[in-house]
Amino acid sequence: MTRPVFRHDRPGTSASAWTTVLAAHAMVPLQLPSVAGRLVVVGAHPDDETLGAGGLIRVAAIAGWQVEVVSATAGEGSHPRSPTHSRELLAQVRRHELDQAIARLAPGAAVTCLGLPDGAVADHLAELVAHLVAMIGIDGEDVLLLAPWRRDGHPDHEAAGLAAAIAAARTDARLVEYPVWLWHWGDEQGVPWAQVRELPLDDEVRAAKMSATAAHASQVEPLSPAPGDEVLLDAPLRAHFRRDLELFFEDDEPVRDDALDLVHRERSDPWQVESDYERHKRAVTLASLPRQRYEHGLEVGCSIGALAVDLAQRCGRLLAVDASETAVTAARERTAGLDQVEVRRAAVPAQWPSGRFDLVSISEVGYFLSPRQLAGVVERSLAALTEDGHLLLCHWRHQPVGWPLAGPAVHEAFLASGAPVLVEHQDPDFVLHVLGRPA
Incomplete structure (x- = not known):
């Protein structure tokens, strides 16, 4: 009109x-x-x-x-x-x-x-x-x-x-x-x-x-x-x-919220992935994985692909997804030489990838979901795990401006599922858990 x-x-x-x-x-x-x-x-x-x-x-x-x-x-x-x-x-x-x-x-x-x-x-x-x-x-x-x-x-x-x-x-x-x-x-x-x-x-x-x-x-x-x-x-x-x-x-059509895509368009490295903090967090993340090798991994919220590069060394195949088209383009460039990595645009939980995974990584993305969306991601991620699969969670502790959830609340939503806790790491700035598949 x-x-x-x-x-x-x-x-x-x-x-x-x-x-x-x-x-x-x-x-x-x-x-x-x-x-x-x-x-x-x-x-x-x-x-x-x-x-x-x-x-x-x-x-x-x-x-x-x-x-x-x-x-x-x-x-x-x-x-x-x-x-x-x-x-x-x-x-x-x-x-x-x-x-x-x-x-x-x-x-x-x-x-x-x-x-x-x-x-x-x-x-x-x-x-x-x-x-x-x-x-x-x-x-x-x-x-x-x-x-x-x-x-x-x-x-x-x-x-x-x-x-x-x-x-x-x-x-x-x-x-x-x-x-x-x-x-x-x-x-x-x-x-x-x-x-x-x-x-x-x-x-x-x-x-x-x-x-x-x-x-x-x-x-x-x-x-x-x-x-x-x-x-x-x-x-x-x-x-x-x-x-x-x-x-x-009352309009049922979803509103376009491109805040995260804008962050990636405005800055090629919005999260400063080579900073001491990010390097330390990735090192702790990799050290927390219970197994040295996984057959098929899924990374939800890959951003520009820094963690995907590290996870690829532990996975026979890795699917990395992000809702931002700009982030997906950057992640594809970063992982271009890694044949085992596929980067795909997907907004979860609505576009959750099909298949089963023995490693699902959800890192620094849970608080960019609404509470209802997070509940959907909890359900889908646990359902997507193989019987011996592991769910890796790692999030910044503090409150992101403009979103209702902080890292600890995100992790509480997963812990409430009853999934067994295999690894827990409490850092002043981030919280990490590795969960197994619920019985």
Whole structure:
């Protein structure tokens, strides 16, 4: 879909036109869990969350959900030609308005403003993703993540939505997206109706939403009578958000998360494989293997192939896989003279290689999986072992920025399977285990 360039101060699709369109569509209700959980709400600017999802925030609060709200920016760019309000003053005003609005929707909710530059959220995508992942944590399946629609037509909204989609994929949170500017620039053809979810709003919830909208006074009223201080959200625009329902989108398509591929594109050796630390870790890894020789090995997460070169000396055949195409290319170059090594692109667990292996190595990759993906890798790796096979695990102890799991949590997931521990090595910076196949 091609979105038109739009401006808020020019006529758009009227609220009455949308009312006609919505009446013609039978929409799927938004299903909320019967047990209260956590609602994490993301906005690009203060007021996005109120306009697009104030009703849902209020419904969740009434049901006893734990509500946490984060705005990527302070919205300091809303009045660039204001003669009365500097960007710094606008940021202070809008932060205060955000606090007041959320207090009317969900008293006691935690509210955070990250202060990213208004208009440049896309330039700080990784920072926003990392913050959201840290907020969600390792219990993502209990979280409903609410974010701007990734096709909303405003670059900050779309960047915030993309960051939320990536964070949801890394944590297994459920993502629901809300439109804001769609109502202004869009029409019936611009809506992916199969993804639409409907939430009816009763009178009390609508009243709370209207009260919260009014709290964003810098947006719904003029800052002053002076030119440049005009109202941002005039009555025709606000009419879109006075309906007795809210619409959301749920998209089942996996989001493209190319952070690790980007790391490999930006640096030929992102993990400094020839550093003293990496050399020491590989030496310990090889010394920990219970057998000198393995028939068929599998390395999951080979990166640029440094460990694959060493494992190849212990394996008759070695299949090394990585999700990054750039890493796979580098690993193929590094192992080019080793006929027993095959390097293949594969994202696990979905693309787990077929066959049985008497050595499976999972090193420095487990914390780049979501908890649900890790559970799949645990199951598939143990099932892929031959009866006398060994599972080698080695991970950095510390918390990677932007992912919910650290090395010890990864190893705990494998140890919980009941697989016998053959070797354990505890280093200040990494943890290593060799496991056998469970009985």
